[in-house]
Amino acid sequence: MNFSELFRQSLQLCKFSSDGKYLACAVDYRLVVRHFDTLQVQHVFSCLDAVQYIEWSGDSQFILCGMYKRGMVQVWSLESPDWHCKIDEGSAGLCAVTWSPDGRHILTTADFHLRITVWSLVTKSVSYIRYPKQCIKGIDFSSGGKYMALAERRDCKDHVSIFSCQAWALVRHFESETEDLAGLEWSPDARVLCVWDSCLAYKVLLYSLDGRCLARYSAYDLALGVKSLAWSPSSQFLALGSFDKKVRLLNHVTWKTVATLSHPEVIESSNAVIYKEEETRVPAAPPSVIGKAATASLYGSQSKYDVLACPVKVPTSSPTSNKANPRLGVGLLIFSHDNKYMVSRNDNMPCAVWIWDVRKISLCALLIQANPVKCVCWDPSRSRLALCTSNNKLYMWSPEGSLAVEVPVEGTFLIHNLAWHPDGDAILLIGKEQMCICFLTPTSDANVANNTSTINNTTANAADTQDDVDRQTITFESEMITHSGKDMVQGNLNGVSSNGDQGEKKS
Missing domain, CATH: 2.40.10 (Thrombin, subunit H)
Structure with a gap:
C-alpha cells in the first residue's frame, strides 16, 4: 500500500468522478479538482458561498455545488472551465439537489418539499413536479x-x-x-x-x-418494522433489515422468505472465521519527542487481528429507550458487487461487522473491532471490504483474511469515512478536515508520492486568471420565471408544470 500526503477538505465533501479520472473536494467556498493519476490540481472553482454538497454528472463532464443556505446551485464544466451555470431557487429555498442520469438535467427540491424543479442545461427549460x-x-x-x-x-x-x-x-x-x-x-x-x-x-x-x-x-405485527433494505446486484434477493435484529432474504419469484439471518450475542458454534481486533498499547512518548509528529506517531497504539474459537460473546450496548432513533436493529445492509457476499451491522452491536456468504446463506466471517464501526464499503471490482472506526487505521477483509493498516502520515489523522475508486485500485480516506488516498496497486508515477502542491497557491493563480477571461454563463433565476398562481397551486392533471426557455444567457 502507498499513501498520499494529506489534503484539505470541508464537510467530508470528497468524491471521485464516475470515470475515475478526477477527484473533487470542497474547501470552504472553493471546489478543487485534482487529477487522480498525479494528484495535481487541475481546476479551482470559486463559489459564491460555502459549499454544502457536491455531485458529479454521470459522464464526469460537469460537477455541481449546492449552497443550501443561499438556495443556490453552481455547475462547473471540466472541458470548458470558462463556462458555468448558476441556479437560484429564490424565496422557495433549497434543501436537496441531484443530477438526472443523462447529466444534462438538475433536480432541485424546495424547502419543506413544496416542489421539485427540473432544470435543463441544454434547452434552458424549467419544469415543476408537485x-x-x-x-x-x-x-x-x-x-x-x-x-x-x-x-x-x-x-x-x-x-x-x-x-x-x-x-x-x-x-x-x-x-x-x-x-x-x-x-x-x-x-x-x-x-x-x-x-x-x-x-x-x-x-x-x-x-x-x-x-x-x-x-x-x-414479517410480524405490532412492533417496529423495516430499518434497512438492499437489493442484490442480480435482483434475485431482497434483503430486509428489521428492528428485531434479523435480516430476511426474499426471493424474486414468489417474494417469500428464503432465509432469516440472526445476530446472536453469543456464537456457540459456527464455521465462520471470527476476527477480533487486539490493540497493543506502547509506553507513552518521552518528553523529548513530544511535538515531533513523525516520531510521536511511533508511540501510538498498534492493532492486529486474532482468530477466536467458539464460543464467542459479541460486545453489545443497551439502547436508550427515552430518546428518538434508538440504536437497535439492523441498520446496515450492503451486497458485494459480485453477489457473493453481504455485510450487515446490528446497531446495538456497534463494534461487530457480520459478513454473510450469499451462496450458502450462512455466516462467513465476523469482525469484532475495538471501536464502533463508522463506515463500511465494498470494493466495486472484487470481493474486498474496507471499514474504519474513527481512528488512524484502515481495516480490510477478503476471503483470504483480514488486516489492519495504520496510515503513515504526520500528525493526527482520524478516518471518519471511506470511498472506493471506481476501478478498485485506491481508497479515499476522509477525516474531519483532511483526506488522503491509499493506493492498493504499485504506481511508478513519482508525482503521486512527492506531490507538494498547496491549495492556497493554486487558488491565487486561478484568481489572477479569472479576471482576464470572459465566461459564458447560463443563469436560472426562479424569481424570473413567470407563472400564474393557479399553475403553482393546482398545476395540470399530470402533476408536472413546465415553463420553457425561461433561462437567461449572458456572455
Missing part, C-alpha cells in the same frame, strides 16, 4: 436512467409517480397501500419497484412498472 413527499428516500432512478420513481403525498394519502427521464413526462401514477411511505427503490434490473412503510408498521410492497402490486410482505 407534491413530493419528505421521506428517507423519495426519489430513485432506474438502472440505465430511463425512469424516475417519486414518492408523493396527496389528500393525506401516499402515491407513487413514475416519470420518463427523456421527456420528463408522467408514465404511471398510482396510490400506494402504505400508511406513511418511508422510501422506494428500483431493483437493479428495473423491473420491480420496492416501496416500504415507516418503522411503525412492517409493510413492504413490490410494484411493477405499470403500477400492479406484485406482492406484499410483512
Whole structure:
C-alpha cells in the first residue's frame, strides 16, 4: 500500500468522478479538482458561498455545488472551465439537489418539499413536479436512467409517480397501500419497484412498472418494522433489515422468505472465521519527542487481528429507550458487487461487522473491532471490504483474511469515512478536515508520492486568471420565471408544470 500526503477538505465533501479520472473536494467556498493519476490540481472553482454538497454528472463532464443556505446551485464544466451555470431557487429555498442520469438535467427540491424543479442545461427549460413527499428516500432512478420513481403525498394519502427521464413526462401514477411511505427503490434490473412503510408498521410492497402490486410482505405485527433494505446486484434477493435484529432474504419469484439471518450475542458454534481486533498499547512518548509528529506517531497504539474459537460473546450496548432513533436493529445492509457476499451491522452491536456468504446463506466471517464501526464499503471490482472506526487505521477483509493498516502520515489523522475508486485500485480516506488516498496497486508515477502542491497557491493563480477571461454563463433565476398562481397551486392533471426557455444567457 502507498499513501498520499494529506489534503484539505470541508464537510467530508470528497468524491471521485464516475470515470475515475478526477477527484473533487470542497474547501470552504472553493471546489478543487485534482487529477487522480498525479494528484495535481487541475481546476479551482470559486463559489459564491460555502459549499454544502457536491455531485458529479454521470459522464464526469460537469460537477455541481449546492449552497443550501443561499438556495443556490453552481455547475462547473471540466472541458470548458470558462463556462458555468448558476441556479437560484429564490424565496422557495433549497434543501436537496441531484443530477438526472443523462447529466444534462438538475433536480432541485424546495424547502419543506413544496416542489421539485427540473432544470435543463441544454434547452434552458424549467419544469415543476408537485407534491413530493419528505421521506428517507423519495426519489430513485432506474438502472440505465430511463425512469424516475417519486414518492408523493396527496389528500393525506401516499402515491407513487413514475416519470420518463427523456421527456420528463408522467408514465404511471398510482396510490400506494402504505400508511406513511418511508422510501422506494428500483431493483437493479428495473423491473420491480420496492416501496416500504415507516418503522411503525412492517409493510413492504413490490410494484411493477405499470403500477400492479406484485406482492406484499410483512414479517410480524405490532412492533417496529423495516430499518434497512438492499437489493442484490442480480435482483434475485431482497434483503430486509428489521428492528428485531434479523435480516430476511426474499426471493424474486414468489417474494417469500428464503432465509432469516440472526445476530446472536453469543456464537456457540459456527464455521465462520471470527476476527477480533487486539490493540497493543506502547509506553507513552518521552518528553523529548513530544511535538515531533513523525516520531510521536511511533508511540501510538498498534492493532492486529486474532482468530477466536467458539464460543464467542459479541460486545453489545443497551439502547436508550427515552430518546428518538434508538440504536437497535439492523441498520446496515450492503451486497458485494459480485453477489457473493453481504455485510450487515446490528446497531446495538456497534463494534461487530457480520459478513454473510450469499451462496450458502450462512455466516462467513465476523469482525469484532475495538471501536464502533463508522463506515463500511465494498470494493466495486472484487470481493474486498474496507471499514474504519474513527481512528488512524484502515481495516480490510477478503476471503483470504483480514488486516489492519495504520496510515503513515504526520500528525493526527482520524478516518471518519471511506470511498472506493471506481476501478478498485485506491481508497479515499476522509477525516474531519483532511483526506488522503491509499493506493492498493504499485504506481511508478513519482508525482503521486512527492506531490507538494498547496491549495492556497493554486487558488491565487486561478484568481489572477479569472479576471482576464470572459465566461459564458447560463443563469436560472426562479424569481424570473413567470407563472400564474393557479399553475403553482393546482398545476395540470399530470402533476408536472413546465415553463420553457425561461433561462437567461449572458456572455
